[in-house]
Structure formats: C-alpha cells, structure tokens
Amino acid sequence: MTSLASGSTGAEPPPARWEPDGADHPALRGLPAVWLRANCPCAACQDPGSGQRLVGITDVPADVTVAGVLASGTAVEVVFGPDGHRAVFGRGWLAGYGEPPGQGGAEPPGRDGAAPSGHDDDRTEDAKRLWAAADLGGEPPRGWWPRYLADPAHRRSCLSAVLTHGVVILHDVPSVPGAVLAVAKSLGYVRETNYGRLFEVRAEPAAANLAFTRLPIAPHTDNPYRDPVPTVQLLHCLHAAAAGGDSTFTDGFRAAAVLRGQDPAAFACLTTTPVTFAYSDAAAVLRATGPMIGLDPRGRIRQIRFNGRSLAPVRLPAAQARTFYAAYRAFAERAGDPEAMVTARLSRGDCVIVDNTRVLHGRTGFADGGGTASASAGRRHLQGCYADLDGLTSAVAVLARDGAGGAGS
C-alpha cells in the first residue's frame, strides 16, 4: 500500500553479501515472505512500547516477496519486494517459529515475559495434567494464605495448580465475611453476576433450592446457563458443618478423556450436540447453549458444561435423544466415579479456587457424616464469588516474568 520504512528501495544493488531471492535462505527457517512481513518488528510496523502491530494484513503487499537476505551472527535482515521494505529479525526468534533443521517442533520463545508453555492454547487438555484421585493422593493441591500473601513463589505455585490441576485449597484465609473477595482480587477480577459480587451458600432448615439443603449435590460446573460462563469459582468456608458436607472435586477433562477412550461414540455425541442450560428467578432469565464437552478446532477437550440441575429439555429426534441421554449417563458415571473424585472437608478459613471450565465440584450430604442431622448441623456457611481464568493466568505469567520461583507449596 505505502512504503512503510526508509531504507533500500530495491533500486540500489544489495551489497555483495546479500543473497537476492533469498526465500530459501536457511536462516529464514522456511518462513514464507508473507509471514515475515506480517511480523516485521520495525518501529513502523510494530509499536516498540506496546508491541502492538501498527499495520494490518491488508497493508502488506499481496505480492510480497523476499528480495534479499543478510544473515549475521544473531540478526537476519530481510529486504522485501516489491516495495523494498526492510526488517531485522533475531535469528533465535525466527528459529522459534520456523521449521527446525530436523523434525519435531521448536518451542516458540516467550515474548514480553510470557512463559512459553509449548502449547499454543493453554486452555486445552494438552496443557493440563489430568488426574484421578490416586494421582493426587486423594486430596486437592493445597496452599497457605499467609504464605501466599508473603511469598510470590508460593502464590505462583498455588495459582499454577489451578492451571495445571484445576483446583487448589488455601488454608487460613480469615474467616470473616467478604474475605473471598480479597482472594479473588489477588488473582484477577471478580465477575459480578445477578447473584451479586458475593453469594452465600448456607444450609437452611426449609430450603427451596438444593444448594441450601443438607442433601448431597452431584459433581457439576457452575452457571452453564451463562455465556460467557464464569471460568473461576471461589468458595470460602466461614463455618463448617458439624458432620459431613465434604466437598468433592472431579477432573472433568479426565472424565471426558476416559469417556473418549471407552466409548468414542458417546464422546462424539456430547461434543457435537449443543444443549441448553437455563435458570430464572424474579430478576433474571438466563439461557446458554453449548456442548457438554467443548472441543477446540483441533479436537482437544477445552470446556466442560455439566449441571443436571439446570439442563433444559433437549430438542432432538427420538433416536438422537436416546443416544444423547445414554452418552450423558456414560459421562455422568465417569464424573461420579469415586476413583475419579477427590474429597476435602472445608474447614473454617479454607478457600477453594476451581477452574470452572474443567473441574466439577459437588458435596456429600450433611447427615451422612456423623448421623447428627440436628439443626446445629445446618450451620455450614460458605461464601462464594466468580472470577476469570484470563486474570489468573496473567497473574501467574507476571509472577514468572518478575522472577517468582516455582517452588513452594
């Protein structure tokens, strides 16, 4: 469109060391001209401060070529045709994106402090450590709030557990109302909903909602009737039940992967059948639709939506409905498998942080524990709020960039 840099116009002959028509130059690692030009790091193409790209794809000449290459020790200078634009790339940076000399993918280097994970999408199963109960020794990863506050390495370790395992429990968060909001702020931003910034989970003697009874609640993800679903849930215990009321956590990605291995047809049904979840009360009418097992475009497990309480009637022809319910049952059985599930009895001050796109949470009934289903057993009181994984992931990346070690916990 326009010439975006001074420098060679193409009319001047390149110096002797230049290799004209250098698209095959080994330093370019097979990266095509359009890729190189679209990622030109010069100050006219990319803002040096923010790293934002200043020119769009339609500003790149449609017939862009590599007219010449000059490779030195660490830098590779490229002159583009037809407009003579010049770019200087780091040789190592190009190597990170281009084809390796042999086979096997190279790791792209982290930019701007982002820890390179080797995964192009850190939200899919490929970037997670899937677990059954035995893999975790039967209980979720744990951390300690006073140390979390004082020690960036411990904070990074706790938050990384949410990214890798989908759950962490922090002990000794002050058991005062609203403390859960401080935990949320430490890892990102509260997602306010029609339930407020904060909501109460309290057992009540005569309850209209299953959550406010002493009944067990099957493993589920929260709020699948919302889109975007809140991607992080926090629950903070102010008072534990006298007996029972244990929290359960299941790795929904692993349950889905197990289903894929054992019953591929059921897995395929749940990944391709959009279902609707619904919730309504006096102030809200919420509906959202998506598959129970959401995949990325490459077929990797990426988001679980699972909540029998809010699933709306499916609208499918009879044969497909039978297939769907059989698949749904097969997934529910794997999600509810005791060997898949870890249990933790939240004590006063414990705060659990869950990846709500992946880990299903539930609870055992209160009366099961000690057989004392008295009124005092109903004093279990949690406070909860929602947040999002982008903020949490950013918090971990900033800690990594700023040098917080990964040890601890």
Next chain:
Amino acid sequence: MTSLASGSTGAEPPPARWEPDGADHPALRGLPAVWLRANCPCAACQDPGSGQRLVGITDVPADVTVAGVLASGTAVEVVFGPDGHRAVFGRGWLAGYGEPPGQGGAEPPGRDGAAPSGHDDDRTEDAKRLWAAADLGGEPPRGWWPRYLADPAHRRSCLSAVLTHGVVILHDVPSVPGAVLAVAKSLGYVRETNYGRLFEVRAEPAAANLAFTRLPIAPHTDNPYRDPVPTVQLLHCLHAAAAGGDSTFTDGFRAAAVLRGQDPAAFACLTTTPVTFAYSDAAAVLRATGPMIGLDPRGRIRQIRFNGRSLAPVRLPAAQARTFYAAYRAFAERAGDPEAMVTARLSRGDCVIVDNTRVLHGRTGFADGGGTASASAGRRHLQGCYADLDGLTSAVAVLARDGAGGAGS
C-alpha cells in the same frame, strides 16, 4: 435407583383407560421414555420454586420404559417402568418438544418467561439479522437515553438491537465522567479487567498506543487476548473531535458469511486454525487462542476474534501459513469493505453498545475530516467499559416476561 414418588408401584393394574406399553401413544409425540423421565416435572424430580432438576441422569433407571399413558384434554400422565414413577405433563408442552404430527420443527414454548426464539442457541448467526450498510440505511440503530430510562418498551427495543444487529447508539447520556458505568449497569454487570472498570480513550499529541493517536483504526473486536473475551463493549463520548474520528461498525458475522460464500476454503481455514492474540504491559501478560471465526458444533458462525494489532505470530508450516495469511487477508478485505460498514460520528453524550463477539468497530482518522489537524482536534475523549451478553440477554428476557412491548425506538 430409588423410587422417587409414591403412586402406582406397577403392581396395581391400571384403570381401564390406561394404555399399557404406551410409548407409541400419539400424545407423547415420539419422545422416548428416557427423555420423558429425565424431564419429569413432579416435585420430587424438579423443584417447583426454582425449576431446578433435583435428580440426575444417573438417578433415572437405565432400563426406564413407558408402562402406561393416560391422556386427558390438556394433561398426559405417564407411568414409568420398572419403578412405577409417575409424571404428569402438559400436552402442549410435550408437543413443543416432540415430533410434530407432520414434518417441520415445532417451536418449543418459552419456560419461566423466556421468550422462545425458535433458536436453540441465540448466539449463532441463525438468531441474528445480518446486515450490510445499505440494510441499515448507512447508520447503526439508535435510541434515546432519557426514554430508555423511562420506557421499558424503548429499553427493550434498544437492547434487542444489540442482540439482533450487534450495535445500538444511545443519545443524550449525560456527558459526565463515569456515566458509561450507569449504562452498563442498566443492561447487566461491568466486566472489570486490568484496564479497570472504566478506561479512557483519549487522543494524545505524542502517543505510545495507536488508540491514543489521530490515526485511523481498522475494524476489530476488542480484547481477543482475553478468554473469556468481554462480550459487550460500551463507548461513551464526552468530547467529540473537531473533525473526523468517525466510528465504524461492521457486521463480522456477515463478513464471515460472505467469505463462506465467496471463498469457502478461506472460511474453512479461519474456522479451523487456532491463532493466538497477546497483550502485555507492566501489570498484565495476556494470551488467548481461538479461531478468527468460531463456529458452534453445527457449523454456524458464533464468535469473531479479529484484531491485527494483537495477533501473535502464527506457528504453522510454511504452506499452511501462506494459506492462513491469504484467508486472513480475504476476511479483512470483507470486514473493511465500505459497503459492509456503517459510520457514526459520536457526539457528546452518545454511547455505543456493541456485541463484541460479532461486530467489529474502528474509527476513521481525525485529520481526514476537516483538514484541521490542530491541537484542539485532539480533544476527542471517550470513556469505555466492558460487560457481558448473558446479562444483556437476561435484561431483554425479563422485560419481555414483564410485558414490556417490543415497539418503540
């Protein structure tokens, strides 16, 4: 698992009018036994107050059958085998989900006041009215804030425009700092991010970021480096530029649909290639990955991610990278097509509400308008914030349930 209701145990013979083995009863509309049982509306299966389902799929007997049917004028009573559980359905309700007597899908009735749209997923292209500039007479839908506040029908009309067209401009929002937050609260909840609850968009003479210059900004969606992406963006004009600085809006769903029609291979590339968007500053390191054109499991356009400024280098073999950049260019050309784009010069007090999963926004350069690129032309000042579509959709549904007419605007 357990018998969930009193009533017939199956041991008692049904009355004469009962039709044993009634799964083929026409009143059941072909709905299979497992569907009927999973959606049993009795108080043991579904909480009468909240509508929440109280039993999960694993509580439904795997060998559930319809043992008998008793159809009256408006009610259809079903006895299930093997456990004798009973359900009473509304005949019309069943008709809404089951197979119609002839061909063609029946509309499911709205539940709990949710207006039935006929779409199982109101976030895909099927539920939208795609538009080019001419379809809108060259300008976005508009409303008037004082009337929006006073008249629920006008409020419903304005917010419905965001759902159907992806954009609305409200005039005469008080041009005081922070007023955009009041607009956000009227339709849902502010999504706080690392930019704050509120952010400033101000032209500055010497800017480090393209947004804070007088340069044009190509059509884009905001924050594709965030996941979940904020699904609603609000921008409120406190001071207009002396000349130029017009806002542009493009229906990204239509641009994608046009691409699908004209270049199916390019469309397929952009729907199946996850790309990464990145942003970082002193306090945040954000990366998110997804296809530029996101589809639902049935192949319908559902989410656009489009922002040349924050696209990270793609990591693909050379041939695929060439294909990708050609497809990206083809989409960018359609998104930037003047015939696709409506323009609005935001005046003091105007507030635009955009569906950030669909509509691309941009702006023209400031100096292009009146040729007076003086310092005073740099006084353009917007305030923005993010919110989410689930809250906005709920607000519309509540207005519909409460009887706010759809007229107005």
